Amino acid sequence: xxxxxxxxxxxxxxxxxxxxxxxxxxxxxxxxxxxxxxxxxxxxxxxxxxxxxxxxxxxxxxxxxxxxxxxxxxxxxxxxxxxxxxxxxxxxxxxxxxxxxxxxxxxxxxxxxxxxxxxxxxxxxxxxxxxxxxxxxxxxxxxxxxxxxxxxxxxxxxxxxxxxxxxxxxxxxxxxxxxxxxxxxxxxxxxxxxxxxxxxxxxxxxxxxxxxxxxxxxxxxxxxxxxxxxx
Numbered sequence: 001x002x003x004x005x006x007x008x009x010x011x012x013x014x015x016x017x018x019x020x021x022x023x024x025x026x027x028x029x030x031x032x033x034x035x036x037x038x039x040x041x042x043x044x045x046x047x048x049x050x051x052x053x054x055x056x057x058x059x060x061x062x063x064x065x066x067x068x069x070x071x072x073x074x075x076x077x078x079x080x081x082x083x084x085x086x087x088x089x090x091x092x093x094x095x096x097x098x099x100x101x102x103x104x105x106x107x108x109x110x111x112x113x114x115x116x117x118x119x120x121x122x123x124x125x126x127x128x129x130x131x132x133x134x135x136x137x138x139x140x141x142x143x144x145x146x147x148x149x150x151x152x153x154x155x156x157x158x159x160x161x162x163x164x165x166x167x168x169x170x171x172x173x174x175x176x177x178x179x180x181x182x183x184x185x186x187x188x189x190x191x192x193x194x195x196x197x198x199x200x201x202x203x204x205x206x207x208x209x210x211x212x213x214x215x216x217x218x219x220x221x222x223x224x225x226x227x228x229x230x231x
Contacts, residue, residue, distance in 0.1 A: 003179055004179040007181070007183065008123065008125055009160075014143060015143070025044075026045075028099065060128075071089070074096070097133065104142070105141075109224045117231060124147055134150060135150060151169045159189070161192045166197035177197055181199070181218075200219075202218065203221070205220065
């Protein structure tokens with residue numbers, strides 16, 4: 001076999017982050033009566049989502065800390081509607097982070113594919129997520145046992161697509177770039193990062209994704225089932 005080691009992104013590659021996060025946000029929206037300040041949940045979530053993406057980019061560039069990212073992303077929607085309640089934002093944040101890891105939706109066919117792959121390959125998670133959440137999310141969803149190790153950006157203080165992080169992951173798993181495959185849904189983080197480290201890639205375009213490739217990925221799939229044909 002060409003590959004021995006498979007690096008998987010977690011969020012929206014194995015664990016259905018977008019669906020689980022939205023469910024949690026909507027639950028917390030009602031628990032904390034945010035409907036008093038927003039036209040609808042969709043109104044709130046659109047404001048949150050846009051700023052959250054900006055903050056993660058800033059975090060990746062080292063412009064904000066993890067704590068500041070979490071503070072700002074929950075406070076910002078309240079600021080937009082003229083209700084900058086720091087205490088409410090903090091309680092909302094705490095409750096969200098204490099609840100989301102209990103959600104268990106997975107990407108389609110994730111379990112079947114992991115069952116197929118785990119006896120044949122060394123499976124690892126390589127994620128930009130926070131350690132206190134990623135391990136618990138995997139356990140709640142019942143996928144933790146498939147993976148030999150979880151490598152997180154927090155371990156090194158840099159985010160994918162950093163070459164430093166990919167090299168760290170190879171070293172931590174005693175893998176070689178030549179026999180390793182990266183599977184992920186983020187073009188910029190997973191695919192560009194792996195390519196820069198000399199690692200073959202599977203771009204999993206879950207919602208159409210980008211088609212404006214700066215290079216051709218090793219493989220391009222729209223369902224995890226397609227891994228049967230590759231591996």
